[in-house]
Amino acid sequence: MKPLATPTRMPDTVRPRLVQMQLPSAQDVRAELAAGLLAPRATIAPKYFYDELGSHLFAAITALDEYTPTRTEAEIFARRRGEIAAAVGPETVFVDLGAGNCAKAARLFGALRPRQYAAVDISVDFLRSALECLQREHPDLEILGIGQDFARGLALPGEVHAQRRLFFYPGSSIGNFAPDEAIVFLHRLHACGAEDAQLLIGVDLIKDEAVLNAAYDDPLGVTAAFNRNVLRHVGRLLDADFDVAQWKHVALYAAREARIEMHLEALADVTVRWPGAERRFARGERIHTENSYKYRPETFAELLRAAGWNPRHVWLDDRAWFALFHAAA
Numbered sequence: 001m002k003p004l005a006t007p008t009r010m011p012d013t014v015r016p017r018l019v020q021m022q023l024p025s026a027q028d029v030r031a032e033l034a035a036g037l038l039a040p041r042a043t044i045a046p047k048y049f050y051d052e053l054g055s056h057l058f059a060a061i062t063a064l065d066e067y068t069p070t071r072t073e074a075e076i077f078a079r080r081r082g083e084i085a086a087a088v089g090p091e092t093v094f095v096d097l098g099a100g101n102c103a104k105a106a107r108l109f110g111a112l113r114p115r116q117y118a119a120v121d122i123s124v125d126f127l128r129s130a131l132e133c134l135q136r137e138h139p140d141l142e143i144l145g146i147g148q149d150f151a152r153g154l155a156l157p158g159e160v161h162a163q164r165r166l167f168f169y170p171g172s173s174i175g176n177f178a179p180d181e182a183i184v185f186l187h188r189l190h191a192c193g194a195e196d197a198q199l200l201i202g203v204d205l206i207k208d209e210a211v212l213n214a215a216y217d218d219p220l221g222v223t224a225a226f227n228r229n230v231l232r233h234v235g236r237l238l239d240a241d242f243d244v245a246q247w248k249h250v251a252l253y254a255a256r257e258a259r260i261e262m263h264l265e266a267l268a269d270v271t272v273r274w275p276g277a278e279r280r281f282a283r284g285e286r287i288h289t290e291n292s293y294k295y296r297p298e299t300f301a302e303l304l305r306a307a308g309w310n311p312r313h314v315w316l317d318d319r320a321w322f323a324l325f326h327a328a329a
Helices: 026-038 052-062 068-088 124-137 179-191 209-216 222-238 297-306
Strands: 017-020 093-097 116-121 142-147 165-169 198-204 247-254 259-266 270-274 277-281 286-293 310-316 322-328
Touching (some): 017 124, 068 209, 116 124, 124 142, 209 247, 297 322
Antiparallel strands (some): 310 322
């Protein structure tokens, strides 16, 4: 009898490569936040949801029965993995946008068999431990972590192979962009790939209004906590004196725009101060924190074409609540 094979282990000296692109300075962040709060209709960009607590709260949101995008997208990946692999082909350069803990991409490695994995998130510190675990599990895969705010523009370093790039953007994060902004963003991705570039992107679809509203205003109040936590994060970044107790979570579906809107509404007249400025909010006045646009499959296919992509495949869950698009440059 032959002895059992010893599992392949990554040598302790092997680590994924990490590249931190330029981060916005603290001064730039404060200027951006102040401009949003002082605008006639105050806004906070949704990227500021994701401090440590915000990231944990969002993970909790995805476990809620009411939040359908994560579950329906996972269903598509599980049931259509073979078809996705056949459409994409092996040996791609898998560029994971907003990689987070890299879990969604990692579940596809066995089927897609990429030759390089490039995980992109705003900071390599967010990626470090996840990528080190991945490297141990996939010792033969070339892994690269890239710290970059890709919503401002994507510029991949030379370490990322230029040919056969597959841009992976799951979770319907594209919904945070207005349609015209989404076209600009997707066109930038197109420009970052060669003629053989591909795109795999998740899109939440228009569905019953009650289902949509429940996904963003759950009975447990997890989404409300997630939304209100942005004030704690912004308060630290801007040295602003937000009192979270003075604000309530508001989520609503705007049918004409086909989008969920999230706001924070002042429960009383309140003045928020930070160094060099202040903003007075009347009772009922809102800070706009997020849009999440919903699409019909044919509408999103048109948007892809407008950005220079050729939609080749679309996979839906059984209730047609979510779509996974595959497109080619």
